[in-house]
Amino acid sequence: MASRQYVALLRGINVGGKNIIKMNDLKICFEKAGFGDVVTFIQSGNVLFAADELNAAKLTAKVEKALSATFHYTSRVVVRSHEQMQETVGNAPRGFGQNDAYKYNVIFLKEPLEAREVLKAVSTKEGVDEATGKDGALYFATLKTRATSSHLPRLIGTPIYQNMTIRNWNTTARLLALMDVRAKAV
Numbered sequence: 001m002a003s004r005q006y007v008a009l010l011r012g013i014n015v016g017g018k019n020i021i022k023m024n025d026l027k028i029c030f031e032k033a034g035f036g037d038v039v040t041f042i043q044s045g046n047v048l049f050a051a052d053e054l055n056a057a058k059l060t061a062k063v064e065k066a067l068s069a070t071f072h073y074t075s076r077v078v079v080r081s082h083e084q085m086q087e088t089v090g091n092a093p094r095g096f097g098q099n100d101a102y103k104y105n106v107i108f109l110k111e112p113l114e115a116r117e118v119l120k121a122v123s124t125k126e127g128v129d130e131a132t133g134k135d136g137a138l139y140f141a142t143l144k145t146r147a148t149s150s151h152l153p154r155l156i157g158t159p160i161y162q163n164m165t166i167r168n169w170n171t172t173a174r175l176l177a178l179m180d181v182r183a184k185a186v
Helices: 023-032 056-071 082-090 115-121 144-149 152-156 159-163 169-185
Strands: 004-010 036-041 046-051 077-081 102-109 129-134 137-143 164-168
Touching: 004 056, 004 082, 004 164, 004 169, 023 036, 023 046, 023 056, 036 169, 046 169, 056 077, 077 082, 077 102, 077 164, 082 169, 102 115, 102 144, 102 169, 115 129, 115 137, 137 144, 152 159, 159 164, 164 169
Parallel strands: none
Antiparallel strands: 004 046, 004 077, 036 046, 102 137, 102 164, 129 137
């Protein structure tokens, strides 16, 4: 069976001095867990890797178990296949990421959480925030000049936040580009 490309989006590491993990140690952890072609991208916890496992729940559980055992914290991870990352970028609202007046974030949802469920729990500030969702992701745009009144920080304090992780649009697009290159190399 040919390995598939995945990205693990770790949440809650290297933020505010908590759960500090060096990227080289993170890479070694994934390799010891049996994953191949492991590469990390920036300090916020993005790990590109190859695996034979097709079951997303089993794969996520394996990653979380390895991280928790190695780094002694309760890890929460959102794992996306190359195909899912293509869908996430492709499903972005028209013009998303293209207007410099806005800050763009993608909120990745941990399965089985669904976008329509989360959109009910996410408030937006009229004239400041815009939120839409589809297939395991929310797209959140915030007007930069009014960012201090954004409702996005309110999401962080909710119980549902434990099952998601946020990446800015540039990081999301860059991760897909890296996965595209890796897929062509296989």
